[in-house]
Amino acid sequence: xxGVILAGGSGTRxxxxxxxxxxxxxxxxxxxxxMIQHALDRLDVxxxxxxPTFVVLGEHLLxxxxxxxxxxxxxxxxxxxxxxxxxxxxALAAAYVENRFGDEPFGVFPADHFVGGHDRFRExxxxxxxxxxxxxxxxxxxxxxxxxxxxxxxxxxxxxDDGLSSYPVSSFKEKPSRRVAERYLDEGGxxxxxxxxxxxxxxLFDEMQRQLPDMADKMREIRGAIxxxxxxxxxxxxxxxxxxxxxDYGIMEGAxxxxxIPATFEWSDVGHWASIEEVCEPDARGNVxxxxxxxxxxxxxxVYSADTDRxxxxxxxxxxxxxxTPDAMLVMPKKRAQDVREVVRRLEERxxxxxx
Amino acid sequence: xxGVILAGGSGTRxxxxxxxxxxxxxxxxxxxxxMIQHALDRLDVxxxxxxPTFVVLGEHLLxxxxxxxxxxxxxxxxxxxxxxxxxxxxALAAAYVENRFGDEPFGVFPADHFVGGHDRFRExxxxxxxxxxxxxxxxxxxxxxxxxxxxxxxxxxxxxDDGLSSYPVSSFKEKPSRRVAERYLDEGGxxxxxxxxxxxxxxLFDEMQRQLPDMADKMREIRGAIxxxxxxxxxxxxxxxxxxxxxDYGIMEGAxxxxxIPATFEWSDVGHWASIEEVCEPDARGNVxxxxxxxxxxxxxxVYSADTDRxxxxxxxxxxxxxxTPDAMLVMPKKRAQDVREVVRRLEERxxxxxx
Numbered sequence: 068x069x070g071v072i073l074a075g076g077s078g079t080r081x082x083x084x085x086x087x088x089x090x091x092x093x094x095x096x097x098x099x100x101x102m103i104q105h106a107l108d109r110l111d112v113x114x115x116x117x118x119p120t121f122v123v124l125g126e127h128l129l130x131x132x133x134x135x136x137x138x139x140x141x142x143x144x145x146x147x148x149x150x151x152x153x154x155x156x157x158a159l160a161a162a163y164v165e166n167r168f169g170d171e172p173f174g175v176f177p178a179d180h181f182v183g184g185h186d187r188f189r190e191x192x193x194x195x196x197x198x199x200x201x202x203x204x205x206x207x208x209x210x211x212x213x214x215x216x217x218x219x220x221x222x223x224x225x226x227x228d229d230g231l232s233s234y235p236v237s238s239f240k241e242k243p244s245r246r247v248a249e250r251y252l253d254e255g256g257x258x259x260x261x262x263x264x265x266x267x268x269x270x271l272f273d274e275m276q277r278q279l280p281d282m283a284d285k286m287r288e289i290r291g292a293i294x295x296x297x298x299x300x301x302x303x304x305x306x307x308x309x310x311x312x313x314x315d316y317g318i319m320e321g322a323x324x325x326x327x328i329p330a331t332f333e334w335s336d337v338g339h340w341a342s343i344e345e346v347c348e349p350d351a352r353g354n355v356x357x358x359x360x361x362x363x364x365x366x367x368x369x370v371y372s373a374d375t376d377r378x379x380x381x382x383x384x385x386x387x388x389x390x391x392t393p394d395a396m397l398v399m400p401k402k403r404a405q406d407v408r409e410v411v412r413r414l415e416e417r418x419x420x421x422x423x
Numbered sequence: 424x425x426g427v428i429l430a431g432g433s434g435t436r437x438x439x440x441x442x443x444x445x446x447x448x449x450x451x452x453x454x455x456x457x458m459i460q461h462a463l464d465r466l467d468v469x470x471x472x473x474x475p476t477f478v479v480l481g482e483h484l485l486x487x488x489x490x491x492x493x494x495x496x497x498x499x500x501x502x503x504x505x506x507x508x509x510x511x512x513x514a515l516a517a518a519y520v521e522n523r524f525g526d527e528p529f530g531v532f533p534a535d536h537f538v539g540g541h542d543r544f545r546e547x548x549x550x551x552x553x554x555x556x557x558x559x560x561x562x563x564x565x566x567x568x569x570x571x572x573x574x575x576x577x578x579x580x581x582x583x584d585d586g587l588s589s590y591p592v593s594s595f596k597e598k599p600s601r602r603v604a605e606r607y608l609d610e611g612g613x614x615x616x617x618x619x620x621x622x623x624x625x626x627l628f629d630e631m632q633r634q635l636p637d638m639a640d641k642m643r644e645i646r647g648a649i650x651x652x653x654x655x656x657x658x659x660x661x662x663x664x665x666x667x668x669x670x671d672y673g674i675m676e677g678a679x680x681x682x683x684i685p686a687t688f689e690w691s692d693v694g695h696w697a698s699i700e701e702v703c704e705p706d707a708r709g710n711v712x713x714x715x716x717x718x719x720x721x722x723x724x725x726v727y728s729a730d731t732d733r734x735x736x737x738x739x740x741x742x743x744x745x746x747x748t749p750d751a752m753l754v755m756p757k758k759r760a761q762d763v764r765e766v767v768r769r770l771e772e773r774x775x776x777x778x779x
Binding site: 380394395398 | 439717719720732733734735736737738739740743745747749750751752753754755756758759762763765766769770775777778
């Protein structure tokens with residue numbers, strides 16, 4: 068199976084660690100490598116042969132991502148000339164996959180998510196690859212553990228099987244209200260949409276032809292130009308004219324033969340600072356800390372010193388986030404973690420390019 | 424009146440802004456000068472002539488204080504060879520005053536307190552100087568506004584006069600319990616002991632002779648050596664052998680002719696980070712901030728960026744303290760402001776000289 072990593076995100080919710088020129092996927096949130104490196108590493112355990120992984124990203128992130136991932140070749144990067152959401156991004160990847168490797172299944176993975184349990188991840192993807200070879204579009208679903216309103220949901224026909232299975236998808240649900248999310252949780256038969264998909268290029272192009280024929284035509288034109296002298300020029304011109312649409316809304320919701328595999332591995336989209344505890348084991352007092360810190364009477368908090376030797380002392384914090392970087396720092400209660408976007412918005416408003 | 428500024432304190436409660444080699448009095452807590460400079464400046468409005476102010480401090484603080492106060496001459500510094508508390512420090516100052524200027528009243532002022540209302544400060548000191556010339560030891564008292572347990576109290580014979588007056592002191596009270604402090608506040612007739620005193624050298628030596636005769640002998644020996652070639656050697660030898668005792672306990676409590684002038688000026692000992700709002704006017708949301716900050720939904724908080732250009736963003740803080748310096752930062756609720764000492768204690772324990 069060929070891996071495609073979507074690395075075009077700009078993720079502002081990890082400011083001040085994430086910045087314009089170092090979005091979330093390039094941040095070392097855990098371990099000693101950026102998130103995208105973890106995403107690549109976990110595909111190593113999936114790929115049987117020397118099939119390369121593609122990384123899809125915007126022009127402005129190419130250099131910095133290439134430097135962060137020293138081991139990739141230039142032709143593993145698929146550069147979008149402009150952002151057109153996940154639909155065109157994945158279609159572009161499919162064009163490259165088909166051009167280089169023929170109609171082989173490929174898996175699409177966000178660069179900035181956490182996956183725990185690589186053996187189970189491999190099992191899930193092996194099943195997904197097998198289903199994709201049968202002409203199915205497979206989505207990886209995550210069993211909901213809370214009435215989360217920040218994710219899309221996938222309703223599926225749960226036949227009650229235990230263990231690893233692929234189920235027909237009944238419908239894709241947009242991010243629900245709290246009340247609706249609670250109902251999904253109560254009723255069962257819903258999975259979070261993880262944004263991970265496995266399919267063949269031909270299946271994607273068939274569905275695109277049926278649902279987004281204009282995009283399909285343009286993507287075929289691009290596919291034809293890959294490997295020619297015109298490759299860059301055609302992509303730059305044609306891709307820019309393609310409709311901006313998510314893969315979920317543009318393809319999945321109306322597609323035939325869509326199945327979901329409820330994941331048996333651990334997963335988090337690590338959406339904000341308060342969710343860091345889902346990927347970094349908190350200490351006995353519930354703290355996740357990094358760097359030179361002294362946490363006095365501090366519990367259930369995140370204290371991160373990033374790329375700096377500065378010493379951080381905290382006294383009497385509970386459920387707080389403190390993040391320090393060489394030129395900017397942030398302090399907030401965990402419950403305000405979503406509002407980091409507000410800091411970034413105001414910084415943009417004030418033209419504070421120095422800390423954006 | 425001759426001014427004597429006590430600048431020997433090490434004040435750990437303003438860490439990380441205050442450090443071993445930059446104690447509280449050398450920190451620019453407000454305005455654009457260290458606290459000791461403010462203390463000197465406010466004596467400028469008191470001194471009629473070109474009578475110099477003395478600064479009493481330990482050897483280890485001489486260079487750094489001298490540099491911070493570029494305008495002082497070397498002979499304005501009175502160096503204690505070792506710390507012996509306020510009793511010997513003030514006696515040493517009295518010896519210098521008498522040696523240089525004869526039996527002139529001198530006022531003793533901590534280097535790290537805040538005084539607001541310089542006209543009223545001058546009025547109080549003019550009265551104090553006049554009483555001192557009549558052989559009285561005058562203490563400046565502060566009208567209590569809360570049942571503070573961190574200060575000593577002065578009980579005095581309040582004759583009910585309005586306006587500026589000097590009252591006989593009945594007794595000095597050590598730092599009280601909460602319950603006792605509340606009683607003092609209810610009963611009235613008590614003032615906080617501000618640590619500011621005005622007296623003549625002869626009165627101090629007389630009281631010392633009566634209460635601490637050994638210290639009086641030694642201080643007279645020192646007084647005789649001032650201005651001779653033996654000055655430094657005698658001070659180094661004799662001062663070190665003097666008993667360590669506070670002026671309150673050693674002299675004031677047992678002294679005759681002690682009066683208190685309830686201050687008509689504003690005062691704060693600026694004891695910890697939460698008391699910064701007593702000297703820096705909070706903004707409309709109750710915040711005191713310095714440096715490059717963005718305070719989102721933040722109220723009644725202290726956010727200080729000291730000697731650094733780093734940007735600080737806060738979201739959703741109420742009654743918090745955030746202090747950032749080039750090599751160390753601190754986050755805590757205001758109510759834990761006294762516990763900064765605990766950070767310093769642990770840093771000492773761990774030998775963290777780099778941030779002490």
